[in-house]
Amino acid sequence: MAMRAMQEATFLILTALADGSQHGYGIITDVQQISGGRVRLRPGTLYTALDRLRADELIGVDREEVVDGRLRRYYRLTPAGSGRLADEAARLQAHASAALTRLDLAGGTAT
Amino acid sequence: MTDQAKLERAYRRLLAWYPRRFRHENGQEMLAVLMACAAGGRRRPGLAQAADVIRGGLWMRLFPSVPRSARTVRAAVRFMYAGAAVSTVNLIVLLAVIADIKAYHAVLGYRLTAAQASQFNTLAITVGIVSDLVPIGLWLWMAGANGRGRNWARGLSTALFGVATLDLTGAFETPVFRVSFVPMLFGPTLPVLTWLAGAGAVGLLWCLHRVLPSAGPGADAASTAEATGADLPRAAPAVTVTAIGGALAALASPAAIANSVQPLAARTHGSGGVSVIILAAVVVVLLIGRVVIGRRRG
Numbered sequence: 001m002a003m004r005a006m007q008e009a010t011f012l013i014l015t016a017l018a019d020g021s022q023h024g025y026g027i028i029t030d031v032q033q034i035s036g037g038r039v040r041l042r043p044g045t046l047y048t049a050l051d052r053l054r055a056d057e058l059i060g061v062d063r064e065e066v067v068d069g070r071l072r073r074y075y076r077l078t079p080a081g082s083g084r085l086a087d088e089a090a091r092l093q094a095h096a097s098a099a100l101t102r103l104d105l106a107g108g109t110a111t
Numbered sequence: 112m113t114d115q116a117k118l119e120r121a122y123r124r125l126l127a128w129y130p131r132r133f134r135h136e137n138g139q140e141m142l143a144v145l146m147a148c149a150a151g152g153r154r155r156p157g158l159a160q161a162a163d164v165i166r167g168g169l170w171m172r173l174f175p176s177v178p179r180s181a182r183t184v185r186a187a188v189r190f191m192y193a194g195a196a197v198s199t200v201n202l203i204v205l206l207a208v209i210a211d212i213k214a215y216h217a218v219l220g221y222r223l224t225a226a227q228a229s230q231f232n233t234l235a236i237t238v239g240i241v242s243d244l245v246p247i248g249l250w251l252w253m254a255g256a257n258g259r260g261r262n263w264a265r266g267l268s269t270a271l272f273g274v275a276t277l278d279l280t281g282a283f284e285t286p287v288f289r290v291s292f293v294p295m296l297f298g299p300t301l302p303v304l305t306w307l308a309g310a311g312a313v314g315l316l317w318c319l320h321r322v323l324p325s326a327g328p329g330a331d332a333a334s335t336a337e338a339t340g341a342d343l344p345r346a347a348p349a350v351t352v353t354a355i356g357g358a359l360a361a362l363a364s365p366a367a368i369a370n371s372v373q374p375l376a377a378r379t380h381g382s383g384g385v386s387v388i389i390l391a392a393v394v395v396v397l398l399i400g401r402v403v404i405g406r407r408r409g
Contacts, residue, residue: 024144042160043144044167047137055176070143 006088010049012039014058014077014085021062021076024050050075058084114154119146121155128168130175187315188254194308195250201301202243246305272309279306 006014009031016022016030028041053059058081062074077085122145126138145164149156156164177185279302 024140025147028144028148042163043141043148044160044163044165046144047133047141048167048170051133051137051171052176055178057179067143071139072143073137073140 005091006084007049008039009041009045010053011085011088011092013041013046013049013053014081014088017059017075017077018082018085021074023065023072023074027075053081057081115146117154118149118156122146122164125156125161125164126168128165128172130168130171133171183315184257187312188258190308190311190315191250191254191257193311194305195247195254197301197304197308198243198246198250201305202240202247204301205239205243250308275306275309279303 012031012034013027015034016027022030024043024046028043028046032040050059054061054075057078059075060078062076064074065072119142122142126134126142129138145156145160148160
């Protein structure tokens with residue numbers, strides 16, 4: 001079955017979780033760092049994405065903690081989530097290298 | 112009240128845009144993130160922040176995310192609503208022709224004998240209407256119960272679907288001998304459609320049983336257990352309910368009423384057609400099963 005391309009926010013959230021579990025605010029700061037400060041997720045966007053990713057079983061709840069009287073839930077990738085992220089990363093990489101190769105052939109603007 | 116508390120109250124109010132399920136499960140957590148994201152000294156949410164929170168809530172309400180394990184149930188519930196729709200069409204047609212049943216039969220080229228005409232008395236018509244209302248109610252009830260994950264409906268639905276299957280034979284008898292209202296116009300179309308809706312739901316139930324065990328291993332224990340724990344009992348009744356609805360709908364169809372009036376021997380008439388339809392239905396169910404399984408594996 002053909003898979004739709006992943007939205008950038010989703011891709012970055014999965015990437016943030018790729019090397020370990022994180023809680024909501026941790027994901028936001030990590031995504032900002034991964035994207036070089038360009039993408040700052042807002043909480044509404046983040047939780048809409050997390051809700052969808054959990055339903056799709058691409059992420060799961062790792063553990064819960066209570067910090068300052070507030071619930072903190074840590075999310076992590078499921079095996080399906082890792083696979084999906086790897087597929088998407090490979091796809092993006094193939095596109096990017098195709099673009100760079102052609103630019104190179106066209107006159108070497110991409111060095 | 113401190114600025115912090117004011118801000119928190121404002122955010123709590125914004126969270127009302129989200130579905131109750133989400134608020135219950137993620138409300139506290141999201142509130143913490145909202146507070147952490149807010150710049151210090153704020154007393155009310157920024158416009159962009161508030162718009163984003165509201166947009167997220169609307170999105171979740173408009174396009175609720177269905178857990179993977181509950182998707183077959185969702186599909187089964189859709190079949191039930193389809194069954195209810197077909198039953199409603201049945202009722203509407205019945206109401207349309209009931210006013211002048213004799214003229215209606217004349218249009219179709221049948222002349223009712225006095226004895227046949229006398230069967231369309233008030234009692235028969237009332238029974239006809241009620242028996243069209245009952246399946247509509249049942250379909251909706253079943254869809255609702257299944258959506259909420261009630262387990263009791265399972266056996267009942269399956270049994271009723273069985274009854275509906277048996278009863279379907281009534282829809283294939285030669286019209287001349289039948290004292291039915293609607294099927295003369297559409298032939299066995301409506302009963303068969305209703306039955307197919309039930310069959311689709313039952314097919315989904317069987318797919319679910321085949322698919323779930325293989326979905327278990329590999330998936331993360333915590334979230335899968337959470338999802339399937341809630342959704343497995345949710346799925347089974349959904350199909351059950353469909354089946355019950357389908358069965359009762361077919362049972363209560365005008366064809367069925369007429370059928371009960373006729374001697375049993377008349378039932379054997381359409382057996383050839385019945386077996387063709389049942390065969391077709393089995394094929395449809397298998398196809399649906401394949402599609403569903405294919406989706407899950409994909």
